[in-house]
Amino acid sequence: MNTKLKSDSLNNFRQNALELFSENGFPKTNEEEWRYTNLSALEKKSFKTQPHIETINETLLTSHMLDDAWIMVFIDGHFSKKYSRLTQIDEALELTSISQLIEENPDKITPYLGKAVCNKTHNFISYNSAYFTDGFFIKLAPQASTRKPIQILHYALGSETRAATRNLIIGAEFSTLEIIETFIGESNSLTAAVNEVFLAKNATLTLYKLQTESQTAYHFGGTYCKQQPHSIFNHHNFAFGGLIARNDIHTDLETAAECSLNGLYLGEKRQHIDNHTRINHNQPYGISREFYKGILNDRARGVFQGRVFVAKDAQKTDSAMNNRNLLLSNKAEIDTKPQLEIYADDVKCAHGVTIGQLDEKSIFYLQSRGLDINAAKALLTAAFANEMIEKVPLEPLKKQLYVHANIIT
Amino acid sequence: MLSIKNLTANVGDKQILKGLNLEVKAGEVHAIMGPNGAGKSTLSHILSGKSGYTVTEGSITYNGQDLLALAPETRAREGVFLAFQYPIEIPGVSNIYLLKAALNAIRKHKGQTEIDAMDFLVWVKEKMRLLDMNEKFLYRAVNEGFSGGEKKRNEILQMAVMEPQLCILDETDSGLDIDALKIVANGVNALRSEQRSFVMITHYQRLLDYIKPDFVHVLADGKIIKSGDADLALELEAKGYNDLETQAASV
Numbered sequence: 001m002n003t004k005l006k007s008d009s010l011n012n013f014r015q016n017a018l019e020l021f022s023e024n025g026f027p028k029t030n031e032e033e034w035r036y037t038n039l040s041a042l043e044k045k046s047f048k049t050q051p052h053i054e055t056i057n058e059t060l061l062t063s064h065m066l067d068d069a070w071i072m073v074f075i076d077g078h079f080s081k082k083y084s085r086l087t088q089i090d091e092a093l094e095l096t097s098i099s100q101l102i103e104e105n106p107d108k109i110t111p112y113l114g115k116a117v118c119n120k121t122h123n124f125i126s127y128n129s130a131y132f133t134d135g136f137f138i139k140l141a142p143q144a145s146t147r148k149p150i151q152i153l154h155y156a157l158g159s160e161t162r163a164a165t166r167n168l169i170i171g172a173e174f175s176t177l178e179i180i181e182t183f184i185g186e187s188n189s190l191t192a193a194v195n196e197v198f199l200a201k202n203a204t205l206t207l208y209k210l211q212t213e214s215q216t217a218y219h220f221g222g223t224y225c226k227q228q229p230h231s232i233f234n235h236h237n238f239a240f241g242g243l244i245a246r247n248d249i250h251t252d253l254e255t256a257a258e259c260s261l262n263g264l265y266l267g268e269k270r271q272h273i274d275n276h277t278r279i280n281h282n283q284p285y286g287i288s289r290e291f292y293k294g295i296l297n298d299r300a301r302g303v304f305q306g307r308v309f310v311a312k313d314a315q316k317t318d319s320a321m322n323n324r325n326l327l328l329s330n331k332a333e334i335d336t337k338p339q340l341e342i343y344a345d346d347v348k349c350a351h352g353v354t355i356g357q358l359d360e361k362s363i364f365y366l367q368s369r370g371l372d373i374n375a376a377k378a379l380l381t382a383a384f385a386n387e388m389i390e391k392v393p394l395e396p397l398k399k400q401l402y403v404h405a406n407i408i409t
Numbered sequence: 410m411l412s413i414k415n416l417t418a419n420v421g422d423k424q425i426l427k428g429l430n431l432e433v434k435a436g437e438v439h440a441i442m443g444p445n446g447a448g449k450s451t452l453s454h455i456l457s458g459k460s461g462y463t464v465t466e467g468s469i470t471y472n473g474q475d476l477l478a479l480a481p482e483t484r485a486r487e488g489v490f491l492a493f494q495y496p497i498e499i500p501g502v503s504n505i506y507l508l509k510a511a512l513n514a515i516r517k518h519k520g521q522t523e524i525d526a527m528d529f530l531v532w533v534k535e536k537m538r539l540l541d542m543n544e545k546f547l548y549r550a551v552n553e554g555f556s557g558g559e560k561k562r563n564e565i566l567q568m569a570v571m572e573p574q575l576c577i578l579d580e581t582d583s584g585l586d587i588d589a590l591k592i593v594a595n596g597v598n599a600l601r602s603e604q605r606s607f608v609m610i611t612h613y614q615r616l617l618d619y620i621k622p623d624f625v626h627v628l629a630d631g632k633i634i635k636s637g638d639a640d641l642a643l644e645l646e647a648k649g650y651n652d653l654e655t656q657a658a659s660v
Contacts, residue, residue: 364459367480367485368457368490369507369511369567370485370486371514372482373480375510379502383501387501
């Protein structure tokens with residue numbers, strides 16, 4: 001464990017996590033939430049925390065940087081001041097590395113750490129709690145909105161590197177935050193990034209995640225959100241990279257809180273991409289919208305498990321979940337499982353799932369307009385993905401997404 | 410330009426076309442009329458290369474080439490255009506993207522360079538005026554949420570952009586009210602030229618009030634049973650198809 005990370009309560013928290021993880025290791029397929037994702041390959045590797053290095057592929061890094069954003073760069077889970085762009089930050093905004101806070105002011109993180117997700121949730125959380133080397137701390141003052149979006153750029157570099165970050169996002173009452181998480185890498189690293197999010201009354205957070213790590217990488221990313229009344233949480237999850245990638249997005253809604261979870265997963269070759277969402281309507285008048293699309297080619301496998309829970313008291317909940325999948329090969333696979341668990345009696349909850357192939361009539365229509373069959377298929381595939389990218393209001397990010405999804409506009 | 414000889418074709422085990430003959434020369438407008446189930450749409454599908462049909466006998470020659478040997482996209486690039494009876498909606502693909510991709514596919518086939526984006530825009534807007542189409546349609550997804558009339562106008566717009574030699578209009582009048590029909594007909598008439606031929610497939614005579622054909626053929630039970638000039642359509646309108654079919658059967 002990193003000796004820099006001190007304070008007693010923190011030490012206890014990490015010790016407890018380490019014990020939990022040591023007992024059982026990575027989650028197993030006999031756990032319901034992990035039944036479609038086999039992690040036994042991870043047990044055979046020995047992922048290690050790497051020292052902080054700064055000799056990197058700068059072209060790759062800068063090509064992912066967004067213009068006109070504050071940028072925090074993490075290399076193998078270590079904050080890199082050198083590559084970050086953090087000048088003239090708004091006064092209302094606190095933007096610091098977790099390691100710096102632990103060093104200088106650990107009381108700032110103790111009210112939040114482990115409060116949106118506990119170590120027992122599953123063993124990727126305890127793994128992260130035990131091994132995180134750094135992370136980001138973002139806190140925005142009441143009524144404030146930032147001049148620019150914040151980009152967090154995670155770069156996994158070393159072989160069998162463990163890049164573990166623990167991150168806190170705190171939006172005070174009536175604040176508006178916009179954050180982009182970008183994950184890149186060229187190695188067989190293991191990323192474990194856990195975000196804990198706290199939205200006070202009427203706060204709004206729009207969080208984007210773009211994961212384009214190498215096809216030998218392992219990725220776990222979890223975002224756990226606590227939403228106070230009337231807060232709004234918008235999440236856009238673009239899962240393109242990794243050999244085995246898993247995303248957990250969980251949110252707990254209080255009265256009249258709203259969430260919108262959008263996702264697009266693209267798998268090819270032997271990629272395995274698992275998306276796991278949970279929306280807990282704990283109080284009345286909540287609104288949730290979930291829309292995930294997947295495109296799977298070759299022998300890729302996708303998983304979508306979307307769970308909506310409506311507590312007995314959460315009357316007038318309005319929830320809709322939709323998952324659509326496009327299979328481009330006979331060997332591709334999707335396991336999709338929408339789950340509604342409703343204990344209130346006056347609610348509106350809808351869900352739908354489709355799995356299909358490219359439409360023959362549409363292919364012929366495009367051929368009859370001069371496009372060859374491959375161009376026709378590529379265009380229809382891009383059009384399927386396009387719908388999710390179009391939902392991104394942030395133009396520079398949208399452009400990047402088109403490039404990564406191989407969509408020509 | 411187009412020569413169809415003794416065309417016999419099946420869908421599955423069922424014979425739909427039973428020895429169809431048709432000659433179309435450059436600049437001619439042919440109307441093919443006939444009752445439901447006669448094989449009109451099958452003919453248009455086979456000409457454009459849609460799968461699901463087996464040609465068991467006969468030939469189709471287009472500008473000296475064996476049309477049946479060409480892939481659908483090659484036929485399109487060589488100037489065969491089908492205006493669909495039921496145009497397909499393509500969510501996520503803008504109209505302007507498809508129009509430009511179609512035009513560039515043809516240009517590439519001819520060994521020409523891709524068209525400049527600005528030049529294209531000016532040019533396509535001119536074509537749209539011909540069809541009384543608002544420019545907003547360029548940025549909408551192909552046919553998505555279009556009314557029946559808008560879809561048919563969009564087909565003619567694609568035709569105007571692709572500048573084909575052989576235009577096959579499959580029931581272009583179906584589902585159109587009289588105003589939309591006039592607009593579509595005006596668009597088609599504006600595209601008539603000495604080099605361009607039309608094969609219009611229709612159930613009703615009313616389209617022919619607006620697009621005057623040089624020849625009218627009656628297709629019944631898989632073959633052409635009668636051919637004539639534009640007056641034949643009026644005769645059909647008055648007497649119906651049954652009369653003719655009975656005559657043909659008794660010959």
